[in-house]
Amino acid sequence: MKNLNCLLAFLMVLFFFSSCKKDKIDISYERYTAEDYAVLSQSLNIENDLEDYTFVFPKYYQSRSLSFDSDLATLGRVIFYDKNLSDDRTISCASCHKQELAFADDKAFSDGVSNRVTSRNSLALGSVFNFAEYYGDAASGRIPFFWDNRANTVQEQARQTFANEQEMNMPMHKVLERVNENDYYRVLFKETFGDSDFTEDRVLDAVSEFVNSMSSYRSKYDEELDKHYVATYNLNNIVGVDFAGFTSAENLGKDLYVSNCGNCHGEINGFPAEVKANNGLDMVYEDQGIGEISGSGNNGVFKVPTLRNIALTGPFMHDGRFATLEEVVDHYSNGVQNHPNLSSQLKQGGQAKAFNFTQGEKDALISFLNTFTDEVMLADVKYSDPFK
Ligand code: HEC
Ligand code: HEC
Numbered sequence: 001m002k003n004l005n006c007l008l009a010f011l012m013v014l015f016f017f018s019s020c021k022k023d024k025i026d027i028s029y030e031r032y033t034a035e036d037y038a039v040l041s042q043s044l045n046i047e048n049d050l051e052d053y054t055f056v057f058p059k060y061y062q063s064r065s066l067s068f069d070s071d072l073a074t075l076g077r078v079i080f081y082d083k084n085l086s087d088d089r090t091i092s093c094a095s096c097h098k099q100e101l102a103f104a105d106d107k108a109f110s111d112g113v114s115n116r117v118t119s120r121n122s123l124a125l126g127s128v129f130n131f132a133e134y135y136g137d138a139a140s141g142r143i144p145f146f147w148d149n150r151a152n153t154v155q156e157q158a159r160q161t162f163a164n165e166q167e168m169n170m171p172m173h174k175v176l177e178r179v180n181e182n183d184y185y186r187v188l189f190k191e192t193f194g195d196s197d198f199t200e201d202r203v204l205d206a207v208s209e210f211v212n213s214m215s216s217y218r219s220k221y222d223e224e225l226d227k228h229y230v231a232t233y234n235l236n237n238i239v240g241v242d243f244a245g246f247t248s249a250e251n252l253g254k255d256l257y258v259s260n261c262g263n264c265h266g267e268i269n270g271f272p273a274e275v276k277a278n279n280g281l282d283m284v285y286e287d288q289g290i291g292e293i294s295g296s297g298n299n300g301v302f303k304v305p306t307l308r309n310i311a312l313t314g315p316f317m318h319d320g321r322f323a324t325l326e327e328v329v330d331h332y333s334n335g336v337q338n339h340p341n342l343s344s345q346l347k348q349g350g351q352a353k354a355f356n357f358t359q360g361e362k363d364a365l366i367s368f369l370n371t372f373t374d375e376v377m378l379a380d381v382k383y384s385d386p387f388k
Contacts, residue, residue: 036187043184044386050074051382053213055130060229068213071192076210081385084178087113087169100378102126102309108320116166120147121320124313125214127306132212147302147318148290154208172200216308218376253368263345264304274304277343280336280352300339311370325366333357
């Protein structure tokens with residue numbers, strides 16, 4: 001009995017201190033006035049002490065960090081999930097870029113406004129270790145946006161997406177009218193910019209801050225890579241070096257990937273070796289990709305997508321033609337077509353190359369691709385739907 005009393009007293013003291021501590025935290029981090037927070041809380045589930053969007057790179061990537069403005073990213077998060085910002089109020093960015101699918105869609109062509117569908121497969125925004133570090137203006141050594149690389153900034157990409165008739169069908173002046181309808185934007189703009197002037201640039205900068213903060217770097221692959229980090233890291237260093245945390249199939253898949261796929265898709269944690277390529281899907285393409293913009297020398301040439309979270313982002317390719325990774329691996333194994341623009345990486349003696357993987361090798365390659373899945377990102381609150 002005495003022990004029980006002691007325990008109770010101890011618990012009470014613990015409770016007392018933990019509640020004091022909590023009060024203190026709440027006070028020091030409150031961003032919004034009670035009145036403003038009440039306005040937000042009618043529609044949104046946003047903490048009063050905002051999520052921290054700073055991104056610290058893993059050790060193998062020089063442990064640098066990138067900071068993102070939490071107010072701006074939070075505003076961007078609301079815009080990203082707001083269906084009111086599409087013509088018929090049924091579609092948001094997140095309709096085609098779903099968090100649980102690493103911000104891809106599970107349909108070959110996504111549903112847009114007024115029962116229209118997109119003309120290409122939705123690109124996964126969670127396919128890179130950090131969006132801002134990877135994507136951007138080609139002149140600054142970064143990768144431009146879309147399957148045909150036609151946009152250079154997230155702002156430009158988002159403006160095109162809002163206006164796209166198959167996607168949201170909203171020229172920017174209409175987006176601003178909708179923003180003006182909702183009180184939560186008044187509060188969020190005031191917190192972010194000091195006033196509630198709704199401008200196109202502010203809307204686009206906010207979406208951009210949110211998308212740029214997206215980071216996938218906590219997969220099984222990352223964990224193992226961190227353990228094998230050396231200052232002179234290079235993809236070839238990990239060939240033939242077994243990762244202790246990997247199964248033997250994953251280790252075999254890693255070696256097959258580096259030798260056969262890494263030449264284009266790159267290091268997974270870094271840039272692809274080839275920014276754009278033709279990978280021999282057809283002899284004649286319906287959609288010419290970059291060729292639609294710059295002529296027949298680029299017919300059938302598309303962005304080389306990065307493969308983080310690839311197990312979640314099917315169907316695959318610009319037209320979603322392959323439902324599974326098995327079909328993708330079969331394509332490379334013996335389905336590559338000798339298109340006039342086929343990349344030299346996929347040719348041998350003037351012919352399309354056939355890797356002729358054994359079943360064991362195919363399974364191993366897929367096991368390895370599965371190690372890119374980052375469960376933490378898929379459940380990270382700061383990227384989640386803030387609407388009630
Ligand atoms: C109706 C579906 C749909 C909606 C809504 C949508 N997207 Fe997309 N998104 C796509 C498709 C499809 C592509 C690929 C299009 C292409 O390459 O031509 C894409 C591509 C992108 C890309 C380029 C990624 C890369 O790897 O190059 C970004 C970034 C993006 N979308 C962000 C957004 C944002 C931000 C919004 C909201 C403002 C949005 N999307 C709304 C379907 C959609
Ligand atoms: C010549 C460069 C090249 C090589 C080598 C290559 N790929 Fe690709 N890969 C591409 C291109 C380009 C695309 C997009 C093509 C398209 O959609 O038209 C692609 C698409 C993919 C996709 C679909 C991505 C998505 O988001 O839809 C997967 C998965 C993939 N490749 C896996 C592999 C594997 C596994 C290997 C090695 C066996 C490999 N690739 C070798 C260039 C290459």
